[in-house]
Amino acid sequence: MMLYGLLLAASLSTADGFSLSQSCPPSFELVAGNQCKLVSRYDMYDSLQNKGVGGTQTALPERRDGFSPQQIDLGRYLFFDPLLSGNHQQACASCHQPARGFADGKALSSGANGQLGNRSAPSLWNVGFLKKLFWDGRSDTLEQQALIPMLAEHEMANTPAKLLADLQANNHYPALFRQAFNTDRIELPQVATALAAFQSSLVSLNSRYDHYAHGYHQALTEQEIKGMNVFRSFVARCAECHTPPLFTNQQIAVIGTPEPDGMPFDAGAGVKPGWEKLRGGFKVPTLRNIALTAPYMHSGRFATLGEATEFYSKGRGHAVPANEDLLLHWHIWEPKLTAEEVEQITAFLGSLTDQSLTPQTPKRLPSGLALPSELHTELPPNTATSGATE
Amino acid sequence: MKKTTIALALLLPVAFIAGQYFSGTAQQAPSLAADVSFSGGAAASNNAKKSVIDHGEVGQVHQVKPGQLIMDAVKAAQPGDVIQVFPGDYVETVYIDKDNIRLSGVIIDGKRPRLYGENRLNDAILYSGNNILIENFLITKYKGNGIMGQAGNNFEIRHNIIEDTGVYGIFPQLGINGLVEHNVISGIEDAAIYVGMSDHIHVANNEVFDSVAGIEIENSRHAVVENNFVHNNTGGILAFVTPGLPIKDTVDVIIRNNWISNNNTANFGAPGSMVAGIPAGTGILIMAADEVIIEDNIIIGNKTAGIIITDHQNAPNTTLDPESDPTPDKVMILNNLMYNNGYDTIAEAKVLMATELKQGQPDIIRVGNSNNSCINNPQQYITVGVSKWPACSFTNTDSVLNYLLDEPAAPRTVAAEEKGKYVYLGVCTGCHAYTGRLIGPPVQVIQSLYMDEPQALADYILNPLKKRDDYPAMPKQDYLDAETRLAVAEYMLNVGN
Numbered sequence: 001m002m003l004y005g006l007l008l009a010a011s012l013s014t015a016d017g018f019s020l021s022q023s024c025p026p027s028f029e030l031v032a033g034n035q036c037k038l039v040s041r042y043d044m045y046d047s048l049q050n051k052g053v054g055g056t057q058t059a060l061p062e063r064r065d066g067f068s069p070q071q072i073d074l075g076r077y078l079f080f081d082p083l084l085s086g087n088h089q090q091a092c093a094s095c096h097q098p099a100r101g102f103a104d105g106k107a108l109s110s111g112a113n114g115q116l117g118n119r120s121a122p123s124l125w126n127v128g129f130l131k132k133l134f135w136d137g138r139s140d141t142l143e144q145q146a147l148i149p150m151l152a153e154h155e156m157a158n159t160p161a162k163l164l165a166d167l168q169a170n171n172h173y174p175a176l177f178r179q180a181f182n183t184d185r186i187e188l189p190q191v192a193t194a195l196a197a198f199q200s201s202l203v204s205l206n207s208r209y210d211h212y213a214h215g216y217h218q219a220l221t222e223q224e225i226k227g228m229n230v231f232r233s234f235v236a237r238c239a240e241c242h243t244p245p246l247f248t249n250q251q252i253a254v255i256g257t258p259e260p261d262g263m264p265f266d267a268g269a270g271v272k273p274g275w276e277k278l279r280g281g282f283k284v285p286t287l288r289n290i291a292l293t294a295p296y297m298h299s300g301r302f303a304t305l306g307e308a309t310e311f312y313s314k315g316r317g318h319a320v321p322a323n324e325d326l327l328l329h330w331h332i333w334e335p336k337l338t339a340e341e342v343e344q345i346t347a348f349l350g351s352l353t354d355q356s357l358t359p360q361t362p363k364r365l366p367s368g369l370a371l372p373s374e375l376h377t378e379l380p381p382n383t384a385t386s387g388a389t390e
Numbered sequence: 391m392k393k394t395t396i397a398l399a400l401l402l403p404v405a406f407i408a409g410q411y412f413s414g415t416a417q418q419a420p421s422l423a424a425d426v427s428f429s430g431g432a433a434a435s436n437n438a439k440k441s442v443i444d445h446g447e448v449g450q451v452h453q454v455k456p457g458q459l460i461m462d463a464v465k466a467a468q469p470g471d472v473i474q475v476f477p478g479d480y481v482e483t484v485y486i487d488k489d490n491i492r493l494s495g496v497i498i499d500g501k502r503p504r505l506y507g508e509n510r511l512n513d514a515i516l517y518s519g520n521n522i523l524i525e526n527f528l529i530t531k532y533k534g535n536g537i538m539g540q541a542g543n544n545f546e547i548r549h550n551i552i553e554d555t556g557v558y559g560i561f562p563q564l565g566i567n568g569l570v571e572h573n574v575i576s577g578i579e580d581a582a583i584y585v586g587m588s589d590h591i592h593v594a595n596n597e598v599f600d601s602v603a604g605i606e607i608e609n610s611r612h613a614v615v616e617n618n619f620v621h622n623n624t625g626g627i628l629a630f631v632t633p634g635l636p637i638k639d640t641v642d643v644i645i646r647n648n649w650i651s652n653n654n655t656a657n658f659g660a661p662g663s664m665v666a667g668i669p670a671g672t673g674i675l676i677m678a679a680d681e682v683i684i685e686d687n688i689i690i691g692n693k694t695a696g697i698i699i700t701d702h703q704n705a706p707n708t709t710l711d712p713e714s715d716p717t718p719d720k721v722m723i724l725n726n727l728m729y730n731n732g733y734d735t736i737a738e739a740k741v742l743m744a745t746e747l748k749q750g751q752p753d754i755i756r757v758g759n760s761n762n763s764c765i766n767n768p769q770q771y772i773t774v775g776v777s778k779w780p781a782c783s784f785t786n787t788d789s790v791l792n793y794l795l796d797e798p799a800a801p802r803t804v805a806a807e808e809k810g811k812y813v814y815l816g817v818c819t820g821c822h823a824y825t826g827r828l829i830g831p832p833v834q835v836i837q838s839l840y841m842d843e844p845q846a847l848a849d850y851i852l853n854p855l856k857k858r859d860d861y862p863a864m865p866k867q868d869y870l871d872a873e874t875r876l877a878v879a880e881y882m883l884n885v886g887n
Contacts, residue, residue, distance in 0.1 A: 023887070026819040029811075030887075039815040044804045047541070047564075048587065053636045054541030054564045055518030056487050206817055216869035217465075217487070229485055233512035234534035234557050249636045254709070277710040316662060327709055329634070330663045356820040 018077070018172045018366050020070040020179045025201040026357045028065065035066040038128075040205050041214055042245055052129070053243040053250075056213040060205075060245055064128040064142060067197030070180040075198025076359055077176065078191065080375070083166050083367035085112040085156035092149065092156075092195070094372045095121040098358055101292030102202060104374070107260060107300025115154040118266070120300035123293045126286055128200030129246055135298040136268045137252050137283040142196035147188065160188055167191070172366035198359070204288050205245075207354035213244070220351055227348025230341045236312065237331045238345070247287035247352065253329040254281040257297045257311060258319035265321055266298060280326045291350045305346045313337040441544045441569045441592070441794050442492075442521045448472065449490075454503075460484045460493075467491055469519075475527070477501035481508060486517040489801065495526030495550075507532030507555065514555065517542050520801055525549045535561045536575070539568070543799040548572045557660075558584040559601070562591070564637075566799040571595050579658060580665050581606040582623070585613060587637040590799075592792045594618065602659040603628050603668065604650075607679070609637045612793040614644045624657045625668040626650040626692065631678035632664055633702060633711030640679035644787050645687065650674065652691040667706030669694045669736050673728075676718050677705050683787055685724040689731060689753070695739060696731035696771070697723065701758030721763040722782050728753040728771050742774045810877030813870060814885065818878065821864070824887050830864055837883055847879035848872070 024036035031037050045059045052061025067075075078084060082091045090112035096102040102124035109117040119135055133139040139148065149155040150163060167173045167186045177183055181190045209228075211219035220228065232239035243249040252269045259265060270279030282298050295301065296308040311319070316332050337345070361375060449470030452463040456478025463473045469490035476496050480503060486493070493515070495503040505514040505527055513534040515524060522539070523546045529536040536552040539545055539562035548571040552559040559575035562568050563586040574597045575582035582598035583605045585591050591613040597620075598604040604620035606628040607613045620626040627650060629643045650673045659666035668675060671693030676682050677700050689696040702708045702716030732739070732751035739755050754765075756775030764782035765773075804812075821829035822836070840847040852875060854864040867875065 023823070027816050029815055039812055041809075041812045041816050043812050044802060044809065046802055048566060048589065049637055051636045055539075056541075057518070058541050058564075206820070211869035212487075214869070215488075215871065219869050229483055229516065230512060232516065232540060233483075234538060234561070235512040239540070243636070251634050251636060251711075253634065275710055281709075327707070328662055329709070330707065333660050333662065356817070 018176060020073040020176060022069050024069050025072060025359060027203050027205075028201065030069065034068045034070075036069055036072060036201075038063055038065045038200075038203065040203070041210070042205060044214075052246065055244060058245055061129050061131075061250070064196065064200045067193070067200060068180065071194050071197040072201050073198075074176050074180040075194035075196070077362055077366050078194055079198050080362050080371060081365045081367050082369050082372055083170070083365070084150055084158060084163060084191075086158040086162060087112050088166075088367075088369055089113075089372070090156050091372050093361075094374050095149075095155075096124050097374055098355075098361060099375070101125060101289040101355075103293040105294070107295045109155070111152070111155045112157050117154050118263075119298050120295065122285060123289055124199055125202050125204040125289045126246055127202060130248075130283075130286075131250055132252075132283050135282045135285075136271070138269070138272075142199055143189065143192040146192045146195040146199075150191075163191070164188065166367075170367055176366060201357075201359060203357050204354045206356050207288070208351045209348075210245075210354070212351075221347070223344055223347045224351045225348075227341075227344035227346070228351075230337070231345050231348055235335045236337060236341070236345065237333075237335065238312075240331050241284045241329075242287050247290075248284045251284055252278055252281040253284055253331075254278060254326050255312075255332050256280060256317050256320040256326055256328055257282075257299065258301055259299050260301050263299060265324060268298070277327050280320070280324065287349060288352050289355065291353050292355075305349050306342055309337070309342045309345050309349075313342070440546070441567045441798055442490075442523050442546050454480075456480075464488070464491070464493075475503040477503050479504050479506050481506050481511070483511050483513055484515045486515070486519050486522055489519040490521040491517075491519060492523040493525070494523070495528075497526055502526050502528050502551070504528040504530065505532075506530060509533065513538050516540070517545070520544055520799070522546075527551070528553070529559075530554055532556050535559070537561065539563060539565050541565060543567055543801075545569070546571075551575075552582075553577055558582075559598070560584070561586060562588055564588060566590055567795045568592070569594075569794065573597075576600040578602065579660060580663055581628070584608065585610050587635060588613075590793050590795050592616075592794050594792075597621075599623060600655060602655075602657060602665045604653065606630060606665075607640060607643050608632050609635050609640055610643075611639070611641045613642070614646070614790065614792050616644070616647045618648045620648055620650045621652050622655055623653045624655050624659070624670045625665065625672040625675050626653040626689075627673070628665075628668075628675045628677070629679040629682045630664065630675075631702075631714055631716075632708075633678075633714045633716070634709045635714075638711070638714040640682075642681045642793070643679060644683045644685065644790060644793075645674060646683070646685040646787060648687045650687055650689045650692065650696075654691070654693045662707060664707055669698075671695070671732075671734065672698055673731060674698070676700070676721055677708075678702050678714070678716050678718050679721075680715075680718065681720045681722075682718070683722045683724065684726060685787055686726060688727045690727070690729045692731045693734040694732060694736055695755045696726075696728040696753040697755070699754075699756040699760055699763075699775070701760070704758040717759045717761060719761045719763065721760055723754070723763075723765040723768075723776075723779075724782060724785060724787075725766055726771075732772065739774065746774055746777065748772070748774060806873055806877040807881065809874050810879075810881030813874060813878040814881045817867070818882060822882075824885070830861060831858065833882060833885060840879070840883055842883075844876060844879040844883055847883065848875040851875060851879070 024030045028036035042060045045057045047059040079092045095104045095109045104121045109121045133145045139145040177186045208219040269281040302308040451472045454463045454475045472492045514529045514532045515537045518540045520543045527550045529552045532555045534556045535558045536555045537560045541564040543566045545568040550573045552575040554577035557580045559578045559582040561584045565588045567590045570593045576599045578601035581603035582601040587609045589611045593615045596618045599622045602624045604623040604626045608630045631640045654671045673689040673692035673696040675698045731753045750772045753771035754773040765779045824833045851867040856863045
């Protein structure tokens with residue numbers, strides 16, 4: 001088992017300035033039109049109606065790719081740069097930290113001004129495959145999504161005018177935007193595109209589970225295989241919603257998880273007029289790299305994977321407040337998982353860890369600001385590439 | 391009626407010479423017994439359907455006897471192999487994440503191998519591979535499903551008896567081109583046979599009874615359900631669109647020549663399940679499915695109604711899904727024999743009948759919307775909600791033998807070169823850049839080291855030796871098979887940037 005520290009800054013940045021990478025990130029191929037296209041071993045397979053849900057050897061769903069190497073690299077700088085927040089204290093990466101599975105390890109995130117948010121920061125691994133973003137699925141594209149935290153009062157608390165002025169006045173960003181977008185004036189959509197481009201490069205598909213799926217059955221331990229079989233069994237039914245290969249079917253489901261003590265009930269997708277049947281509904285989250293992103297659920301209510309798994313076994317609707325009448329999903333029932341089975345599932349979920357394509361954290365930022373202090377943690381050991389048999 | 395599919399899929403009557411499957415194996419093995427019992431003779435009748443790809447050559451035959459684990463044989467099996475399971479009890483979950491496996495019970499003196507879940511084990515058989523054939527088992531006392539497929543194509547599930555086993559008896563999901571034939575299934579808490587999110591499916595000659603739902607076709611396309619004996623369930627045959635699933639529609643289902651009788655069993659479905667809302671006494675239930683043809687069924691003694699057609703708005707327990715169309719369109723009711731249905735129908739049906747000034751026992755009830763549907767000879771039935779439907783423009787589906795694919799869904803063939811590229815980009819580039827140091831040395835350096843020796847490179851990555859003091863060790867790539875290792879080596883040595 002090896003330990004890799006954070007990688008060195010991109011080779012192309014020079015002492016006096018910054019320039020953007022001309023090659024695609026790992027797992028992306030540069031094709032005509034200066035576009036980076038994702039390539040993965042799952043390209044060997046098909047899926048029913050190209051939906052990207054199925055079993056072990058199933059193709060991935062459609063993904064966002066085709067951004068240029070320069071846009072992706074610019075997005076990387078922006079993602080880590082606290083210049084994007086109103087008080088220059090917080091970056092996207094503050095709440096989506098590479099060392100914590102691109103989440104923040106907190107139940108509820110806190111914003112640039114220390115304000116506590118209402119939900120837990122989700123992992124951004126494989127976010128380029130998602131058709132619906134946020135826990136309640138309220139956003140359809142990464143571009144649309146990106147502006148929301150920047151401008152949200154309880155998050156980065158910035159304004160479009162201030163953001164653009166800060167970028168335009170910076171020593172390096174105008175030149176970098178010119179490289180990426182061939183433009184002299186920085187505009188909000190370019191910021192959004194660059195952030196989307198970078199996030200679409202966060203790909204995790206080389207876990208030990210993937211080795212199993214591609215046919216190398218020794219990649220998983222006996223315990224993990226048992227866990228996989230409980231996970232996909234029709235007793236636990238996890239795979240009916242957390243469907244491979246991404247471990248999400250990308251649907252909204254009402255499962256009735258509890259809020260932390262003192263937090264009001266979160267109606268999720270059901271706040272939209274006409275969507276009352278989805279009251280308490282949340283997007284089924286991916287479970288890739290899930291071992292890295294405790295605590296769990298939209299509220300961060302569960303500290304461990306064991307607790308999150310036990311939730312499903314405690315009875316249909318057991319945590320729904322008495323004054324709520326939710327249309328719970330039909331797969332939420334009473335599987336009565338044994339303690340042993342819960343452990344097996346947890347072990348299996350651990351085999352979904354793969355950070356082999358973690359992007360490089362910039363050593364220096366174009367803004368000249370320091371990396372947010374949250375980011376000075378070591379990357380945990382990469383458990384992906386070493387076989388279970390070792 | 392848009393019926394391009396009607397002309398499609400004329401099955402070539404492949405004479406399935408059962409014995410051939412085993413040619414090349416020891417002659418004296420009692421292995422043939424399994425097939426003799428299946429086909430009733432040396433060869434199956436020449437209308438036997440097949441959905442599994444016949445690769446011609448037969449692999450090894452693994453025999454499993456009582457006291458042994460079926461799973462050990464599955465682990466040892468290679469694609470193309472046959473696993474024969476002899477009569478006796480087997481207490482295990484069998485999972486098959488491989489292609490081209492035939493799991494075949496051997497029946498001797500009327501005794502078949504029994505998969506026994508002791509009310510403790512989850513599912514009996516789970517497969518995710520393509521070309522899986524499962525036959526001749528007795529499955530009982532599992533908590534989950536009897537036989538469950540997850541995205542396996544070209545499956546054949548036949549000749550099994552499944553009793554008192556959890557949620558679904560047979561549940562292929564997310565597969566293309568599958569056959570579910572000659573199974574006897576009873577005592578299931580949800581659907582005895584449940585085809586979920588699958589295309590090109592044939593469900594025929596099964597007996598399903600004493601379950602909540604007999605046969606359910608859900609979010610699936612191009613399915614024929616024929617010649618089944620469906621009795622004493624809560625609901626007989628269901629064609630559903632369930633909202634909230636990744637595949638959004640059910641289109642083109644033929645339900646014909648089934649015997650659907652006395653499906654009056656009190657609903658014992660799990661609370662909240664889709665089937666828990668089915669009124670006991672439902673022969674056929676169409677919910678939001680499109681292009682469903684109901685033809686030549688015998689539908690008798692179902693106390694609520696022979697056929698119920700509903701949209702999502704009028705169905706209990708359905709969630710909201712803006713991406714799925716809630717309306718059952720183009721329902722086509724041809725000739726059917728319906729008798730003595732609706733004799734103890736639900737209050738809602740009586741109210742509906744009153745609005746049409748009708749009395750009596752309803753054979754057919756339609757609630758909610760339905761567009762472009764039709765019915766032949768409606769005067770023979772007692773109906774509510776279909777009096778404005780015109781006659782259909784055809785009388786039978788004789789031209790459709792089945793909707794199985796002429797050519798089974800072929801696995802995508804991936805050239806070695808492509809595999810090399812997928813692994814190079816998907817794995818190696820995480821540590822090796824073309825120029826410049828990443829975690830490992832640059833590809834340019836590797837190219838100069840290995841130039842014309844891809845095999846040496848392939849050997850290195852299987853078991854990398856520590857070479858450079860200033861680099862970490864490279865992890866083993868032993869999860870790649872030999873062909874893929876060589877392919878990625880060749881790709882790496884030829885890549886240009």
